Amino acid sequence: MSIPGMGVEPRCRCSGTESKRIGRLIESVELFPPNPHCKETEIIATLKNTGQEICLDTTAPWVKKVIEKIMASRSP
Amino acid sequence: MSIPGMGVEPRCRCSGTESKRIGRLIESVELFPPNPHCKETEIIATLKNTGQEICLDTTAPWVKKVIEKIMASRSP
Numbered sequence: 001m002s003i004p005g006m007g008v009e010p011r012c013r014c015s016g017t018e019s020k021r022i023g024r025l026i027e028s029v030e031l032f033p034p035n036p037h038c039k040e041t042e043i044i045a046t047l048k049n050t051g052q053e054i055c056l057d058t059t060a061p062w063v064k065k066v067i068e069k070i071m072a073s074r075s076p
Numbered sequence: 077m078s079i080p081g082m083g084v085e086p087r088c089r090c091s092g093t094e095s096k097r098i099g100r101l102i103e104s105v106e107l108f109p110p111n112p113h114c115k116e117t118e119i120i121a122t123l124k125n126t127g128q129e130i131c132l133d134t135t136a137p138w139v140k141k142v143i144e145k146i147m148a149s150r151s152p
Contacts (some may be wrong), residue, residue: 003144026109028108028109029106030104030106031104031105031107032104032141033104033145035103041147067113067147069109071117071140071143073110074119
């Protein structure tokens with residue numbers, strides 16, 4: 001699976017991250033904990049409309065907020 | 077994309093969730109906030125080895141812990 005800005009297996013998936021705050025464009029967010037191939041946690045967002053996959057900066061406060069917001073919206 | 081335990085587009089992806097604690101088997105977790113097709117937040121885990129995708133109970137404390145742990149492991 002080759003995604004722009006991302007390394008090729010078996011290294012890390014992300015080689016660069018999106019710094020702009022794109023929260024509203026995000027359809028889903030995938031979290032990859034560190035694993036034998038990549039010692040970094042990686043967060044990859046899939047965008048609405050285009051389905052484009054973009055690596056997010058795991059240390060950026062807005063990224064953490066996006067995830068917290070999704071988790072908070074889970075209780076009906 | 078048809079995943080066991082999951083509805084067919086354009087409704088919700090998940091029709092049932094895994095109750096067993098499978099944290100250690102998880103390779104990645106994808107978070108889907110509510111959207112026009114599905115008013116529920118959905119959390120889908122991809123398992124190590126098999127790559128199987130499984131819907132997780134968004135209200136289960138252990139699921140929240142899995143996500144918090146991934147987020148906490150992000151700072152190098």
